[in-house]
Amino acid sequence: MSELESGKSGGADEPVPFMQQILDNPFILLFLGVAAPSVLYTVWGVMEVISIPVAQ
């Protein structure tokens, strides 16, 4: 238990760690979850299709 205890918050005023703030913010996560696949999958994929050359 001791390790768990040691991880517990010291007090109510201790600041929330940065990563936890990200994970606690639905709208940052919503943005990431839409932006990442839109760029990596959709936009990149559309570019690939567009750049297929025309046959001679």
Add this chain to the structure above:
Amino acid sequence: MAITPPANRLWWNEPVERTEALWIGIALLWAVIMFVMMPYWHIYGQQNLSTEAYKISPDAYTEKVEAFVEKYKIREEGDTGIPVVKPPAGADIYMLGRLWEWYPILELEKGKQYRFHLSSVDWLHGFSIQPTNINLQVHPGYEMVLNMTPTESGEFGVVCNEFCGIGHHTMLGKIYVK
């Protein structure tokens, strides 16, 4: 509990339990191995799909196929007189998917490389050579080009494995390898 907010307000600061840490290490290692396998196979493997492709109109592609058939046709087969074509080793092969046939029938030599061109003139088709089990997607308007070397002799079926309407199950082609 998972259905209530975390008891510890600053849960991020809790240490990771040993089993989890160990599994995270193992799983990450496995993820890296699986990722590396794909580029590895591009370098050392002999079954990689070419990325060569062109946009082409169905009519222009049909012309290429007809010219190819005319040049190398050796006989006809089946009730509908499907041409059987025997191109020389290393030749360009033009194969066409349409409702509901793979055109033409091919006769190839074992161990020889051919430059395959594949396209459709109407809907999507699935080019599935059986029983060797090679499966490619064929689109109208796109000409896919790949090098293929048959490694076994025999009679091979070309099944269409992309749904293409009511006659889909009759769309069957043939490749002979001698």
Add this chain to the structure above:
Amino acid sequence: MAATHEYRVCPDTGFKIDLQADKLIKWNAVTAIVFLLIGGFFGLMVALTRWPTVHLLPADWFYLALTAHGVDILLVWIIFFEMALLYFASSVLLQSRLPMPKVGWFAYWLMLVGALLGNVVILQGESSVMFTSYVPMKADPLFYVALLLFAVGALIVCFLFFATLVVAKSEKTYEGSLPLVTFGAMVAAIIAVYTIASGAVILIPTLLWSLGLISHIDSLMYKVIWWGMGHSSQQINVSAHVAVWYAGAAVVFGAKPISEKVCRMAFLLYILFLQLASAHHLLVEPGLSAEYKIFNTSYAFYLAVFGSMVHGLTVPGSIELAQRRRGYTKGLFEWLRKAPWGNPAFVGIFLSIIIFGFVGGISGVVLGTEQLNLIMHNTIYVPGHFHGTVAGGTTLAFMALCYWLVPVLFRREIWAPKLAQWFPWLFGLGITGIALFQMGAGTLGVSRRHWDMTFADAPLSYDYPAAAHLLMAANGVSAVIASIAGAIFCLQMVLTLLIGKKREGAVPVASDAAEGLTGHGHGAGLAVPGTFVLALVFLTSFVLYYFVNWKYLSEIWLLS
């Protein structure tokens, strides 16, 4: 505003439930189950047709039934149920009022009209274009309208979910961070937003094209964008059923996540990378670069697969920890032996984890490996894989949850509880059979979406190996078993609502047993050694099967 909301207090959980949310959850869940019954029936027809000696339906009805099966199960059943989950995970778990309940009802009716219209249009026979509706094959314009109505309804519910999160936070109905289950549901909602956006981007032009207002839709472009919807919609399911796994562990065992951080980071990997797996469907298309395929098909270095492997450890791990706290500490597996094997909610969720991991998960990674896809693309291996994920993983998890949720929400006892004990085993067996036999037949090259594997009407001939016919027959038998189980489930849910005994008093959810006794971090020992052993068994199967398939690949013709 808040004053106009009426609440009841759930005697089992102690949660304060907004009556409107309560009602929306019930209606969405019951509607889902009705469509599960319809879609399941079509599935049985498909399986009986593909059983070579039975070959039930004529070709046109087969393709019609297959289209309806795909739409009703992959979209309607699952998404309706997920809407219920979103309301549950936000309004109920956060004990918050549901903002704008009228909008929720509007969304419900939009989805219902879309679902009904879709079924009618498909049954008219002019829209047998499969779930994927690849252009240039054209469906009735109303087919696309139906899908769009359904999708817009679902999108509205996602926004209501986020609105509820905002309301709950500003009205301080909870302290600190979201519960893990709500977090998982949020991941599902996030993926849903991308999914539906992709669907709109491609289906609106396709609708206009089917009306003759646009002359041409590029088939390759369609496939790229359509799969942003088609595959991502299945990633909504993965996130949702992982959330359900955590919920099940909590209500049955009082289980607490071993580490919130690990679970939530695994979910973050889902948010960032899970949707890239849409590229699984593009691995043998013309012209796409190897870099694009490798990066996307591997969910960026397999980070989302890694996330799933983490959940696969942490869910059973949290159960093991809770059981050990109760004193089941003997050996590696006493915690598992002493689990409530008569409780369909637990058994269903346990089997869901096993089937999703061993059958659906491993096959999915193999299928989605760039070169390995060459020996599997569009074979019946593909439906084999996704019956392991969507039916064995998601559907079974949702059904299992119903055995807990329905008595709690409707205050009635499950009709014929003895029968309920059989349900998860029977369904799990049937679905595992479907998945494995289809994968086996696919390995032998049998095509998916194909009416006649004997090619009787074709001008040329080809014979699949005899084993392939046998496997397709075994698939048919498995489908019959799964259908019987599915029928038991639907019957039980309906009869529970209609004639189930009214419940008196409460059965409180399992409490967080003796949290103080946790032993984790002690010495060199592992807190959850049993789960770790199970995980290693999983990894071994994964590695072996993965490399066996590279061996198969090395035996086909040479391609470059």
